[in-house]
Amino acid sequence: MSTEGYGDLVTEPRWLDEKQARAWRGYRRMRALLDLQITRDLAADSGLSDADYDVLSNLSETSPHRLRLTELATTMLWSKSRLSHHLTRMQQRGLVDREECAGDARGSIIVLTEAGLRAIEEAAPHHVASVRKHMIDLLTDEEIAALDALSRRVVAHLTEAA
């Protein structure tokens, strides 16, 4: 027998049992449908994409409404490239702005504009309602607790493994 991390996959794959397979497929299907619905609601209610909302949300939660690009990218789990591209588009729509960084001539500071703040403040109640309607309000307290616990564990595993 092999002692490698995955074991001898070719001759002895450890397939998922019935319950595990149902859970995994269910998760994938929920994920696909839920994302789609949340995205649609957000676009219809506020004209924002998921990505837009996340950026605005993270910026609005900081004290002076501004963050370094790398810092923002890290907390959002985005690549710097992706964020840079997306910020360019949001900047053209007036939702965010770039300031020069005092101490470091390379760095640019991302600032939430007035329009951006208004956008996120108007979008938030609708977004929360959407999340409730399609997910949170459908779950029992026990399921909410379970989701919290298991997601925390999976996230920890994936984060430390890096």
Add this chain to the structure above:
Amino acid sequence: MSTEGYGDLVTEPRWLDEKQARAWRGYRRMRALLDLQITRDLAADSGLSDADYDVLSNLSETSPHRLRLTELATTMLWSKSRLSHHLTRMQQRGLVDREECAGDARGSIIVLTEAGLRAIEEAAPHHVASVRKHMIDLLTDEEIAALDALSRRVVAHLTEAA
């Protein structure tokens, strides 16, 4: 429009409480990290993308390894356009093929090729191992059951609402 049934959002938004917010954020974060990891493992082990794997997997689970495009698109929750584009790319790589439909001159039938079958058969054990390692094996039996139950409910809600 979509604001019906949400109540008076502007004056009375029902924000998420502490536990709900943790569960929602945890879910979103898990979703992002898990997708990334599974996608990377799949690409490294098999040279396939998530999308490739899903297509091959669905095709291989049918009896004569062939499906109408619309049928495949429906089960995968994909748009016909997306599937058509993606099949064109997979066809160029020799993983699938298109056949003319006997009874319906409009339709095209998607066929799993020999190479496609080999690809999914080689990829599957690694993929299952990846899913186990980063998700399933981290959960208790109760959590698996909870995930199954809640995802089933959310999927049902989103499906019937359409």
Add this chain to the structure above:
DNA sequence: GAAGTGTTGGTGACATGTCAACAGAGGGGT
């Protein structure tokens, strides 16, 4: 201080997904 190393943002080429429009068939009612 010169060179080597790593960090920060940005850019272009490319892969992928979305949307609207389309041509070509089907299929029912008359």
Add this chain to the structure above:
DNA sequence: ACCCCTCTGTTGACATGTCACCAACACTTC
């Protein structure tokens, strides 16, 4: 046979994400 409506799959334009690479800068070491 004809009109009308629907369905099928494809396509092109466009939005978005990924990847590899770059220029500017900071930090160490010699």
